[in-house]
Amino acid sequence: MTMLYVVMAFLWVAILLYLLMGGADFGAGIIELFTTKKNQERTRRTMYRAIGPIWEANHMWLIIVIVILFVGFPTIYTTMSVNLHIPLVGMLLGIIARGTAFTFRNYDAVTDELQVVYNRIFMYASCVTPLFLGIIAGSAVSGKIDPLAEGYLDAYIFSWLNFFSVAVGLFTVSICGFLASIYLIGETENEQDVQRFKIKARTTNIAAAVAGTFVFIAAKLDGVPLQEWLFGNPVGIAAIAAATVSLALLWYLLSKGKKIIIRVLAGFQITMILLAITYQHFPNIVLLKGGQYLSLTDGSAPEKTIYTLAMALLIGSLFILPALFYLVYDFQHKKIVVGKPKKNA
């Protein structure tokens, strides 16, 4: 059954990478929304250069998560699909709108007023998608999902429409904005833009702190034992402490103008937060009403399926990781060496 742990590790890493890379990607749209008209065009260009080559790859992490769930953990996949149908559809609409608007605005052969429409759709969808993503994640651990519920409201609405889930949604949105600003600081070439993104990084960080506080308050209101999860065990405490220290360090280095190390720190923080949340009730990642839960170990697919899935993932990553690394590296590296902005292909 070690293979089961391989699969779980892939699941966890895929979720983390989607949060980080997809998050920065969503965040870029959020930042654009909160940028003054004057600077929007520049932000857009920076962003296109920064995420254009890899955005297709970013959203693959989500597909990997879904596939691992439906092959390896079908009960979790189907329970969430049934009871969280509505927020899932919300997220899907966001993904459709965002993905197509991003491409349309870059590849439309004629540049005219339609650009305004694409931009608007892109920016709003960039907020909606992580909002629902957060709501779904929050609902999965909120203990509000009741697979046995009879009434429509209980089964399909209150499973996700509660203070806690919505607060987690807002928290996710602000985290995405934060990740994007940190990422974009290293992508711009002029000092003025660096300053702008630094300010954005600080404001989104404060927004995340406020939203985080809401999450705690909402958890109290909804009876979610969040405090206990985060602080009830040494790993949780250590992870939160590490995240806090790295945050302080990040603010300091931000003012010093370090561009790359702050990325690492921001990524580290998200990793620690995810670790703290998942560690406590692992392997029961979905908590249901009345103290029931869906477990990664008991509810998993038969051994042979898990084995082949793990092999597929391992072999797949042998191909994928070097290529992905080279793609990211090349576009980072060449930009600095060559220095001239690329026209789009």
Add this chain to the structure above:
Amino acid sequence: MDDFIAARSQMALSLGFHIVFSCIGMVMPFFMAVSHYYYLKTNQPVYRNVTKAWSKGVAIFFATGAVSGTVLSFELGLLWPKFMLHAGPIFGLPFSLEGTAFFIEAIALGFFLYGWDRFNKWFHWFTGVVVGVSGLVSGILVVAANAWMNTPTGFTFANGQYSDIDPIKAIFNPAWFSQSLHMSIAAFAATGFAVAGIHALMMLKRKNVVFHTKAFKIAAVFGAAAAILQPLSGDISAKFVARTQPAKLAAMEAHFTTEKSASLIIGGIPDEKNKEVNYALKIPGGLSFLANGDFKSEVKGLDSIPEEERPPVAISHYAFQIMVALGMIMMGIAIMYFIAVIRKKQWRNSRWLLQLFVWATPLGFIAVEAGWTVTEVGRQPWIIYGVMKTKDAVTPMPGIVYSFYLFSAVYLSLALIVIFMLYRQIKMVDKLYDIPAGEQVKN
């Protein structure tokens, strides 16, 4: 409309939408690789322009294909949770391998689209080829998953329990080869004809003739070759369906009663009440021959299938007729094209041949949609043939009708935008890729 019909319609709509984009995403990279190759070999800028113009169109299709595919991977659970609960661990492996293939495709696409003048030119060319190959592999894998729904293997089903699961056997289920082969060729035929048709139209309009002639040739050769192979592979499929899914064969042929020397019914209006087909052309013994390779053999009719396990006859029959008719027409055009290329040089740029291609632009895609209707509707009432009924798989959530309306609106608007953008791409060819007179090359 009740929720069950709505769920089926939403699934059909989403797949019918996705398939168009995935065919293009699968095949266009090969066209681009050929044109790119000519550019690297001959250094004629027109080939570079064709490659670049295509790659912009493809980027639009890729994005739309990717989001519609993402939607599908959720929809399987949103609409058919009870199917996925059992089927996921059995037929899910192709999807996880497909995940790898998509990933490679997405990375290679990043290299290809953003890599002009950046890398060694052959490495850059090679990334384009990788995009095509991994797209094709994804297509084959996902069709293998669908084939499993038609000929489920790799598990034991007893007393409502699924045990002895073997995902490798499930991928290589009996139908995987005939279906994947037929689908892959279909993608080339459909995309080839669609692209050739558009460029033929521009040639007739005398716009950027050099550019469009080169583009037309590449697409037409692929499309025509595939269109000639397609009926052969269709015959393999039909023989296979006759052996494994008699109900589907009977429905698509509107073959009501079991008989020896069954005749092949072409066209006609099936009358399900009186179990006959009116106004049809009947070729005696034809069906027996088609299904078993022997004019005298017996072919099972719908009467051999229990009433509640019969698929809808009319839809399956019409869809099958449409596919075969279009297949024959496309094969005819393809043969004429090859005659033009090989023997009758004077036909080559004649208006009527180009007009034929213009007229045939949508045919391949109509055939693709029709073919999938045969496969899916012909399997009804089963979602997993002989194992699970579609109505037992549907989500318990009420109100799917609204979700169907919502997705219909979304897909309709997306389709309109994509068509509009494609129109603009083509209109801009003049401005973006006009070749200075001195560089024009006789074709």
